[in-house]
Every structure is written in C-alpha cells, then in structure tokens.
Amino acid sequence: MAPEERTSRKRGNPAVTTTRRGDASATAGRRSDPSTAASRPADPSTAASRRSGSSTAAGRRGDLFDPACATRRLLDRIGGKWVAMLVKVLAEASPAELGFAELERRTPGVSHKMLSQTLRSLATDGLVSRRVEPSVPPRVFYRLTPLGLSLDEPLAALRDWAETHMPEIDDFTRRDRQAGGGGSIRPSASPL
Template structure:
C-alpha cells in the first residue's frame, strides 16, 4: 500500500487503524466468533447465536465482512432463498487475535469496571 505510515495510528493510512475502523464493533467480533465455532451458518442461525443483534445490523455487518473478503456468502436457489455464511481463509485467520483480545478482556475488565465505578462513570 503506497503512502501508508506503518505503526502510526495517527495516520489514516495506518493498516492497524484501518482494521480497527472495520472490526471495532462487537457485532463484527461476535459474527467472526460464531462463524469460527459454527462453520457455515444460515443467516437465522447466525442471528440466534448473536443475542441482541437486529436483523438490519447483522445484515450490514455481514455485507461489510463479505466486501472485505473475510466472509463468503452462498445462496441456495430455493423459495425463499437460503443464505449461508462462512469465514474465508482470511477471516479464519482473525480468530487467533480476536481470541487473544477476548482473553485479555476476561482477565482485565473487572479491574477496568472497578476504576470506572470509582471515577463515578459506571
């Protein structure tokens, strides 16, 4: 990528910043985790595995993941059409860093929540 300033989060061209802009939502992380655990899933099954996600938000999240090449979409020619999603090889490679982030959160969020309570923010 021409002109990227690697490792400079202050640069809009920074690969890390660009990735965080795309993957920084809870729904994206949950979709990747659900597809990693479940293999190929239909839209309705994926939504069932993601409590609280609306149909519109899941649809938008999946469209973004498909456009980024992280998820593959397969449509069965039935009435109504059955739509299936699965991680691509690139998408599957995200599970390791996302798993590390989940592990970090499980180890440290209680302390962060405690600090927020003491600061009067939670």
C-alpha cells in the first residue's frame, strides 16, 4: 500500500507533496500545483479513509502538523475535561436526551456558565443536538448526534488511560516539585 501523502506549503514556495511516513524517495522533488489538486486522482489509502468515515466532509483528511489545519482547533475543543465528561454522560443516556439541570447534576464541579459554553460548542460542532421545549422558563434538552456518539469510544480510551496512569503522573509531579521543578526527573528504570 502506498504511503499516505499530504500537501504542505511554506512561505512563498509552491506546495510540495511529501509522504506522511517519511518515505522521501517516493516523492522527492515532486511539486504539486494547488489549483489542480482537486482534479488529481485520489490516493487509494485516502479513498479508503473516506469510506471509513475518517475524512472531513469535503473529503480531505486533516493534518495535525499543518499549522493552518482546523484539526488543531478541534482537538483543543474536544480535549477539555468537561467535553470528556459530557460526552460520557450523554453517551450513557443515549438515545434518550437529558435536560440542562440533569446534565449539571451528573457533571460534578462544572459551573452553570461552563456547562452552557461547552454544550454550545458541542452543538456548534455538530456533536450534540439541542431541543428547546417552549415553556416558561424554557426547558432545553441535549443528546449526542451520531458524530458525537462516534467520539465516545476514543474519549473513553483516553479517560481510561488517564484514570489508570494518574497515580504514576502524580508521583512524577510530586518528585519533580521536591527536586525544584524543571521536569528533569526520569524514572529510575528508564534507559535514558
């Protein structure tokens, strides 16, 4: 299978196609014209990623290492503790919807303002659907969209890793503080 390719731009230079896996010989010196990029035949590995749902709506996969890529902003938004907690709470309730007050009860420590901002951001990104019941005062209900449900599994893996390794991280942090900070403490079993 051919290595996945990406196009990167440097100031003032035309786009250079490079391989993602570092196989410089496969694309060394090849230049691509950004105006014809859309008319190029699709790389089979990219087409496979589109079929599996890992590409963007426009059919282009994000590139975390491209400073202009929206992937960085998305990771900033979904990487917060409140997002991880809310996705878990809403996934556990799925397919039912939860009211704002119930979400507030099930998410200990979140302020009213932070919960509102986080839910608004998730709704804007298409991860949560929001339904307003016309009453006085209005009641608002939330549920994960299919896209939001697809985020539960990767966030669950991250939550599990954090919960498993937190004591180890706390030990390193405590030892680093005792040593005067700087992050220079390494585990004694480390080959470095």
